[in-house]
Amino acid sequence: MDNSGTYFVAGALPEAATPTEPLPPWTSTRVVGARLPRVDAYERVSGTAVYPIDVVLPEMLYAGILRCPHPHARVRRVDLSPALALPGVRAAIGPDSPGADIPWYRAQGRAWSRLLDRHCRHQGEEVAAVAAETPYQVADALKAIAVEYEVLPFVLDEEQATAPGAPPVHEGSNRVGEPAVYERGDVAAGLAAAAVVVERTFRTACELHAPMEVHGSVVRWDGNRLTVWDTTQGVFAVQAEVARALGLPLAHVRVIGHYMGGGFGAKLEAGKYTVLAALLARATGRPVKLFLPREDTFLATGNRPANRLTVKLGAARDGTLTALEITSLGAAGAYPASAAATFMATELYACPNVRARDETVFIHAGRARPMRAPGYPQCAWALEQAMDELAGKLGMDPLALRLKNVPRTAQRRGNLPYSTAGLEECLRRGAEAFGWERARRARPGRATIRRGVGMAACFWGFSGGPPSTAIVKLFSDGSATLTMGASDIGTGTKTVMAMVAAEELAIPVERIAVEHADTGTTPYATPSGGSKTVPTDSPAVRAAAAAVRRQVLELAAAQLQRPVEELTLREGRVVTPADPSVSLPMSALEGLQRQGVLVGVGTRAPNPEGTVTIPFAAHFAEVEVNTATGEVRVLRVVAAQDSGRVLNRLTFDNQTLGGVVMGLGFALTEERVLDPATGRMVNANLHDYKLPTMLDVPVEMACVAIDRPDEAFNSTGTKGLGEPATIPTAAAVANAIFHATGVRVTDAPITPARFLAAAGGKRG
Amino acid sequence: MLPHVRHVRPATLGEAVRLAAAPGAVVHAGGTDLLGCLRDGVCRADTLVSLAGLAELRGIQEERGKLRLGALATVAEVAAHPVVRRLLPGLAQAAAVVGSPQLRHQGTVGGNLCQKPRCWYYRGPFHCLRKGGDTCYAVAGDNRYHAIFGGESCYYVHPSDLAPMLVALGALARLAGPAGGRVVPLEKFYVLPEEDFTHETVLQPGELLTEVVVPLPPAGTRTAYRKVGPRAAWDFALAGVALALAGEGGKVRTAQVVLAGVAPVPWRATAAEKLLAEQSLTPAVAARAGEAAAGGARPLAGNAYKVELVRQLVREALLALV
Known part of the structure; x- marks a missing residue:
């Protein structure tokens, strides 16, 4: 499907795990479909929710990016020394620094730029970065960096770009690939047969995502392992790109998403800011926080094209x-x-x-x-x-x-x-x-x-569709943890997934904790984008909860000496609909007490053909x-x-x-x-x-x-x-x-x- | 990022004037415009002279046929004041459409009248004429929000909603400065770029706006303020009109017509005022007044629509007062 590609930028997807046995549709629901407030509503409105921009680590430095002020320019010279001479400045990197040549903007089998490239093709393109003890020292250091630009001619819209003699953005034509044409039937014949024809040209504006939380990361090295707190729609996409950029094993890059303040598609991939922060952190041996000023997000984090x-x-x-x-x-x-x-x-x-x-x-x-x-x-x-x-x-x-x-x-x-x-x-x-x-x-x-x-x-x-894997852990008191890789980008993902698990386990949503969006602790999920998080991940969540439910019923059948088919779950208890005398709280399950937790793993079944x-x-x-x-x-x-x-x-x-x-x-x-x-x-x-x-x-x-x-x-x-x-x-x-x-x-x-x-x- | 500044809070007006006269000092009232200007490098300051300690600059008082608006009265106070609402509904309307609720509660009358231009070149990373450069970027640039009147070498539009209404009401600005106090008609408070493209007002170094005095109009005077903005709140006028009409019934004796959002100062539509004098407010007269108000406009490439807005707004606002 044409548009799916835009949501998976991090290379090939892993193979889908073997799907669990298909579950029949719910015949009736008690939790699913209800009007429930968000499971994290209190945290969100009270300010106790920790977003990546709130993360503060001991010994942490702040960092910022110097950006090209011109729409098209070549950087002739960058002098970082005035910045490095300022108090509090701990590191500065420019187009000649180690790591600046990390390939960036990969498409059509090649990289179209570098992390810090001397050829700047838009206003806001990254030229240098600094880390310092305070945000103010960062601001002063960025101002102190001396850059000499050769300002080049530019094109600003699709008409200018296609005009004869237009300045090329890259070598060759300003076309991004060949035009894509789709045809069926015979349009000329269809128009000839029409009683009425209308034709009109429209134009839309370039719009900006403008999420509430600006883009950025906090990074920390532990030896050769990197932890990234990133405001992202997809922790695994960021992990893959950061690992590739820095030449690290995936297992050595942990990306933590948790709360994030909106994305709308602008946070589906790793930003240069994350890798720049990692380079500065490695150079200084300190954790680094790099969040973009609002103005920079308008210039360099994406837009809806006109x-x-x-x-x-x-x-x-x-x-x-x-x-x-x-x-x-x-x-x-x-x-x-x-x-x-x-x-x-x-x-x-x-x-x-x-x-x-x-x-x-x-x-x-x-x-x-x-x-x-x-x-x-x-x-x-x-x-x-x-x-x-x-x-x-x-x-x-x-x-x-x-x-x-x-x-x-x-x-x-x-x-x-x-x-x-x-x-x-x-x-x-x-x-x-x-x-x-x-x-x-x-x-x-x-x-x-x-x-x-x-x-x-x-x-x-x-x-949406596979892959997706979820894990549900039932504790000995009948409460549960749902672990999933998907980000909640403000849509209520955590809430509805907890409801799906609650439905299957017949326990209240309040008894479920959600662990999510952390490459170190949660199973793989594709980024939350493409309106696919619920149809992709909720079946995996249901399957994981169903796997726990099955174990609960089997343990109960053994304990109660009853056929498992007679048993079901209701309000946190194992019951027999036909016999009201049977009613066993999950916490009274001997097998559960013995095992401590029951673990269920669920995966997303393939889409039907x-x-x-x-x-x-x-x-x-x-x-x-x-x-x-x-x-x-x-x-x-x-x-x-x-x-x-x-x-x-x-x-x-x-x-x-x-x-x-x-x-x-x-x-x-x-x-x-x-x-x-x-x-x-x-x-x-x-x-x-x-x-x-x-x-x-x-x-x-x-x-x-x-x-x-x-x-x-x-x-x-x-x-x-x-x-x-x-x-x-x-x-x-x-x-x-x-x-x-x-x-x-x-x-x-x-x-x-x-x-x-x-x-x-x-x-x- | 806000630059490092010293913040001082004088206890008397005299001390405030003395502190404000020092090089690098800037007066701080509500701060809703100032802090943004400092953050964006639009203006520079070493010292912010807070007026917060000067109780005499607060409040709104009615006194012998005049309404005195302290420079520190908030825009929200103006909008809600019973005398303003009863006798000067146009001023209440103007105050009510400033910015957003937060800005109206924090922003002051003095600050609203003294705010810096909102031109996106002036506010943005452009070294324009007004910031010491040698060109007005609006001339060859995107000038959809710029002036159609009175722009000469610099084409910003005055951002205030209060100022056009207060000019229409014949308000006076009371100033305090190192050389003593003075009173200037608010209309003369503002400076066109052709007179001085580095200043927006006649304020001299160390001089403060302390009060605005509005003569209460005779009975039968009708006032109104109406603006069109890019959106319904938190925005400045694409064009607006302040009206003060003296006269009885449908008859206009004298008219004050002052335009917002179309010139570097509140722009008096003299031709429309003349046309309206001693006229009955018929639809035809209102339309002619709209034409007259728009007359002489010199739009740039991207703001000719403002001419039509002026024409229509003046007509509409006049008819709404019948």
Whole structure:
């Protein structure tokens, strides 16, 4: 699957462990599905949770990175000596220091740069690093380093990058590989047969992940073994990259994640900061803490690339799609990354004749990284606005047009059936909850301030799979520890996994402790990204708990002298449903007392063959637009999500509403701005980079959970949620603005300036 | 990272003036702008002269037809003050849309009026004209947020929401300095780049803004402040308008129309004021006033939309007062 690659950056995956015997679906649940607060809610809100940025070790030094201020430059000379002469400065490294030549940005079979490279291809590229006793001494030392740059010409966007004579970012063309083309059927014939054709070009903005916790690590050497506290979505990915960079055995690199303050895709890999911190720690013999200032995270830790997308749709008079053509040009930044954005368009609606083309180019700016559904929100922005326009031309309701074209199979993946296909249900139930028909009938009128409603749909093309291993330990008092490798990136992973274990063991969630995200102590997990943590890891957790449950029942059967089939677990006790006199607390199990703990290991079974499993969503928005000033207020949003079984409705709603808010930022406010003359970012801070505030978010936001377990897919019936919760929001808002005003704004974000420009003479 | 500074807290205004007059001294009130400026290297200071010990600079008092806003009165206090809300609703509106709740509770009237430009070149790693360089980066750069009026060699826009409203109300600024006190109309407090591109106000070294005196308007005066921002909170105006209309019923006798977010100073829309004098506020008059207010704008490459915003905001704000 095209987009899966972006989530696994650390080389080949290990083989899946032998899966445990498949478990039957739950027939009823007591814990799973409940609205439970997070298991770590107290720690998170009271401030006792220790995030990597909070870690302080004895004798620890602080470190910082000197970055290139230019979008393109060659470092002629670096003089570290003025920094080293300052009080408190313990080490400094530059492009000629040992370790600076560690290969970096590996892609297409080669490394495209080095840890500290004299050729800087974006503002914020790493030039030198220092370690000192205090953060202030670090700041002074960075200022003292003398660097001479040869400033070089640059390209800042996809148009400049592809213009004749454009300065190359790397040797040769500015293309990142050949354009990817997908085709089925005959688009020309489909367009010829169409009664109505629409074609339009859209542009999205480059957005930044802006997680609450800035990127960084604390590192400590014990002899030749390295421990890293990293704010990351995947401790094993970081372990692999750090071990490779430093030439260490995996077993000698322990990466601890635990709490982390958000990632959204920007923390799926090891940062240069981790390796620089390790080099400085080795040079000084002291632990080192290196966290980036907020400004640096905007420059050098990833972004959602800007895309220019052209969509052409043809449809018969009744709305049946006859042709779909989509082309995308996106900017990867200065090093190879994917800016592909057309995949969703090739499968969201039934269409026999499809052509999709993705081209990615280099520019002299920070490298793109996956950002909450890489490519999909951009695709939805273009495709779903084009569908809206098509509905208008056909005189059809936009919802009806989509219902007319719901696909029955995954058209790009061998026409395999979906194991559960929730698009139609999301459309219908979302529309019902929103009151779509009634709201759509209301006339926007001719007043200055007008209201309108819009909708958009999506899927996310991926639902995870092996490998995943989890361990459950049951203690002699009937409490348990769940050990798993996955990170909880703020989504509630720890909570829902504890609930799965609690369900299987029939003990309260409060009796379960979760150990997670530590390469030294937990089993392997892939990074928490791609909306796959729950569907990937929760079946392994269930299997591990089930393995313990089996042992408990076997020990009880022996102790009670009863057939094991008669026994079950309820509220921490072994009981026989048919005979109320049998009721043995787990803590009274002699075998458990003897053994001390019972250990269960569970692994993720392979995905079934012959079906495709993906989550779907449809979002509905109502807006109010001041047509004179271009101000847009989002009044309400309904998000209908088909993500299989809902493990916890509270965390489900949290994640969905968070996705909606992120989508509102895409639609209305967020945009990286590069100065055209100098190539430097002008809004690299949290004031000028405009994330939505609480007042930009409507009071009325609701989720419709389809909550249909996908029992054929995995033992918990779950699909992913994090990404489909944000993909269609922005397009729904844009469509609502069109409904209210008749103005189609093709470029995101829809600021007053862009609305007024698009409105031109249309305002009345 | 905040630079190392000495922090002093004088007990009297005289001592504050003396300390503030020393080279490298900067006055510290709420600190919501100052600390950011120091952290980002926008301004430098060896000594912060805290005004926190000067009780006489606090509070809001009504006195003989005037409202005295102490320099240390918080923006939130202005927004909530009963006299402001009753007699000067436009000022309450302006105060209520400053920044965010935290900023309004910590930020002061004096600080809001004396805040540094928010130009992203000035605040960012650009050695611009105002910081001693030789060019205004906004001219060839991304100037979507910059001035359409009064920009000459430097195109920042004045960030305050309070200032345009207070100018429209004819407020006076009381200053204390080494050479004694003086009072200047708030309108004359601000300096255009063409007069001096290194200073935003007439404050001399050691001189402090101690108080703003607002004459309470005659009965029948209507006031309003309305801004359009990039988002709904924690932001500065893309464009805004402060109105003070004297007159009875639908009739305007005299009008004060001051624009926010479009010029390096609160920008008086004189043509609109003239046009409105002795007029009835009809939709046609309001539209003409909007046109007049936008007249003479010289937009840069990326901010022509502000001209339309001014036109529409003035019209809309006037009609909202009918």
